[in-house]
Amino acid sequence: MLGILKGNGNSLPPGFGGKRDLSNRLGRGDRSPLSIWFWELDRVLLSLFLVLIAIGLIAVAAGSPATARRLSTDTESLSPLYFFYKQLAWVALGVPFMFVISMYPREQAKRIALGGFCVFLLLLLLVPILGKEVNGSQRWFGLGPASFQPSEFLKPCYAVTMAWIISWRQRDPTLPVRIITMGFTGLICGLLMLQPDLGQTILFCGIWFALMMVSGVQAKLLWSSAVGGLVGIIAAYNFYPVAQQRIDAWIFGTEGITHDKLAMATLTAGGFVGTGPGLGTRKFALPEAHTDYIFSVVGEEFGLLACMVIAVLFFAILVRVVIRMLDEQDQFILLAVTGLAAQFCGQAMINIAVNLGIFPSKGMTLPFISYGGSSTLALCLCCGLMLALTRRNPFLDQSPYIGNGR
Secondary structure, three states: OHHHHHOOHHHOOOOOOOHHHHHHOOOOOOOOHHHHHHHHOOHHHHHHHHHHHHHHHHHHHHHHHHHHHHHOOOOOOOOOOHHHHHHHHHHHHHHHHHHHHHOOOHHHHHHHHHHHHHHHHHHHHHHHHHOEEEOOEEEEEEEOOEEEOHHHHHHHHHHHHHHHHHHHHHOOOOOOHHHHHHHHHHHHHHHHHHOOOHHHHHHHHHHHHHHHHHOOOOHHHHHHHHHHHHHHHHHHHHHOHHHHHHHHHHHHOOHHHHHHHHHHHHHHHOOOOOOOOOOOOHHHHOOOOOOOOHHHHHHHHHHHHHHHHHHHHHHHHHHHHHHHHOOOOOHHHHHHHHHHHHHHHHHHHHHHHHHOOOOOOOOOOOOOOOOOHHHHHHHHHHHHHHHHHOOOOOOOOOOOOOOOOO
């Protein structure tokens, strides 16, 4: 054996090449699929996602005792870190899932999203028939001890699918892509309002509006869409009891506004640096400390400084995506990544605004910070698609031969 190792280097089996093999692994000359993925991936964007996930685990650990105490009964007492352990399990599933999705080439990632759109839209149609009701809303399918919310997974697939439909205009400018996408959006929003889920309805409309803006639609059409949205809000207030209840609670201070005031009081209770991990007390008065109002829990225990860090991270993700797309030539990729970023950062903006009392309560999680099984896995799908679609060869873009087609 010793003689073999001392012999000709060509006789060494793969994996025993010593320093040379180790230096070439994931190097620029390595053409393995893993190495290609590593060099094409936007590692800055991936790092931002992973930092948010790590912060989210700390935040859920802070909010878990409040919800565990509220849900405990005389016969069953939940562990203070019950939701933290469950979230840890979801993250352990979600992060590898995000990495796997990010490894697919752009074309395959698009096909995954298109197939997912068909599947999850069908499931959304079945929610009013087969879904289970939780807290007055019928949004989930029961899967034993777990639950599954199709609308969460539909969001990233919707963004990519609508981008694909809008990109048809490059081949045929006469295609009514605006009407087609409006039809799909209207169908989805109608199904969501039946659940009812006002927050998701607003988010889907926001994604569609962002896609329209980036696609180069005329300004008058954007203004007409904005006016249509305003008319829709007025109609929802008059004919949609859930919207009327939420808006009345927000404006006139009825029952729902109490939660908003509690959230704001909790957010500012810790001052700039917070009371310290596990030392918060106001969080025990919040109705959903581990999900809807996790941002307020972070403010109480870790301070407004931590809240600012979280907000800056979401802003950094948005800026990074914009920078990545500045020289993108493929309209589909530009639109798809825009829609995914609008979903991710738009959801964060809505949740933070609710905690600040700017928006009425929506029942929407803060991406990667709030607890949630469906939410975590769906967000990992969103970020995996974003990473897959933003992959590019760092050397091909610098080639002097690209411009003249050589």
